[in-house]
Amino acid sequence: MSQVWRSISFTPHALRLTNIPKTATRSDLGRALMKAQLDGVTGVDMEYIRWLPAGSALIKFYRPDYIPASVQKLKGLTIAGFPVNVEELDEEHLAKHKEFVRQQPQFSGTGPNANTTNLEEKVVLWGLTPRWSISDVARLLQPYQLYKQDEGANNAIHFTPIPEQTHSKKFVVRMADAEEAHRLVRDLHMTPVPPLQGITPPPAQFLRARVLAP
Secondary structure (H helix, E strand, O other): OOOOOOOOOOOOOEEEEEOOOOOOOHHHHHHHHHHHOOOOEEEEEEEEEOOEEEEEEEEEEOOHHHHHHHHHHOOOOEEOOEEOEEEEEOHHHHHHHHHHHHOOOOOOOOEEHHHOOOHHHEEEEEEEOOOOOHHHHHHHOOOOOEOOEOOEHHHHEEEOOOOOOOOOEEEEEEEOOHHHHHHHHHHHOOEEOOOEOOEOOOOOOEEEEEEOOO
């Protein structure tokens, strides 16, 4: 897997926060954890399911002996007014979770940090009809600057393989930078899905767009 799309690493010492509002940003989570003044934290990964926030996050620690005090400090934690739950994860649980993430298809967007990198530059698009292809999305995004590799800009667009997905398709796109990602979302989110191959979608069908790490 390339450096653009690669798996995240796990640690055997972690806590999981659940009941995080799905509208919360990484900054919201970071501010809440800074207020808690945790020690020994090596990283924080928000969890995603199919490129959208799962409402949970993993807090990774340098050593397991930091965890008991952290659990106490996190009691009563709220994010955007919502009380957050804290779960201790043992090595067996984390090993099973790591295996689950490893088995996800490439570009599934499921796992810590959506199992990818550069989240601030990536936009998930959904609500598109099943006829849409990567080439169609590339034409739709011609006014925008996509991340370019040697293979060309189309390599920055990927279809999410979800077997049960029948009524709409989901794509993830890496933009040239975070600013361009936010511009794309401002322009396209909740706009009518464009006609494709002479077929106009129902009036109530809207395109959705979200930066992975707003």
